[in-house]
Amino acid sequence: MSAIRAVVFDLDGVIIDSEGVWEQVRRAYVAEHGRQFLPDSQDRMMGMSTGEWSAHLSHEVGVPRSPEQVAGDVLARMAQRYRAALPVIDGSVAVVRAMAERYPLALASSSARLLIDQVLDTAGLAGAFRVTLSTEEVPRGKPAPDVYEEAARRLGLPPAACAAVEDSSNGLRSAAAAGLAVVCVPHGVYPPAADALAAADMVLDGIADLTPEAVQKLR
Structure with missing residues (x-):
């Protein structure tokens, strides 16, 4: 060794x-589009790259936005939350x-x-x-x-x-x-x-x- x-x-x-902030932001975003997390979405997304979790929300959860759009939307909201209170x-x-x-x-x-x-x-x-x-x-x-x-x-x-x-x-x-x-x-x-x-x-x-x-x- x-x-x-x-x-x-x-x-x-x-x-x-920040895990709770990520969950709040992504759940709210998904709900705005009339969708909800799958039973294992939160556990699966912890550790996923931006491209992976945005594809999950777009393709599997069903948010009617492309993965690139989902990523941009969610990251902008996360950056705003961090500016308000890290x-x-x-x-x-x-x-x-x-x-x-x-x-x-x-x-x-x-x-x-x-x-x-x-x-x-x-x-x-x-x-x-x-x-x-x-x-x-x-x-x-x-x-x-x-x-x-x-x-x-x-x-x-x-x-x-x-x-x-x-x-x-x-x-x-x-x-x-x-x-x-x-x-x-x-x-x-x-x-x-x-x-x-x-x-x-x-x-x-x-x-x-x-x-x-x-x-x-x-x-």
């Missing part, structure tokens, strides 16, 4: 408490800054590039990450390993030398499939499935418990 030499953070549910998780900014003093950091997010940049600028974290990556920029979204494999490649490290910090089922599956050491910080409202949680090397009660000393124990 390689010693951990870098840390890759997820964004939604780890740094910002839902930063208590302690997450301090944790990221502390980890950046010890390790090179990357961000591997299912959010669109425009939202990633807006969030990091607003939270004052734009300079903390050497690499920021959206699943828009890789062939497949989470749970596929693409975004974590590419984040490690851009850091110049093998995946086994990186730790991932995740909260969602698909995020945990993605990081584990890529071969990273996996730290899970479960979301209280959207907890990961049992099989995904079992892939984690470490489970923390909250993001404030993530320390360089904890990361050292992973390998």
Whole structure:
């Protein structure tokens, strides 16, 4: 096993408490078009890339707009919500800054590039990450390993030398499939499935418990 030499953070549910905002915005948008989520829509969309979740809403949920139109509509609403009030998780900014003093950091997010940049600028974290990556920029979204494999490649490290910090089922599956050491910080409202949680090397009660000393124990 390689010693951990870098840390890759997820964004939604780890740094910002945005999963509920995503659900509210997308449910309201779908309802405006006379449709409703499928029973598994919320779970499936957590981790999907922009192209994947917009196609789901268009083709499977039945919103009468193209995937490109759906993406543009929903992302505009998300950006507006973030401008009004960014839902930063208590302690997450301090944790990221502390980890950046010890390790090179990357961000591997299912959010669109425009939202990633807006969030990091607003939270004052734009300079903390050497690499920021959206699943828009890789062939497949989470749970596929693409975004974590590419984040490690851009850091110049093998995946086994990186730790991932995740909260969602698909995020945990993605990081584990890529071969990273996996730290899970479960979301209280959207907890990961049992099989995904079992892939984690470490489970923390909250993001404030993530320390360089904890990361050292992973390998």
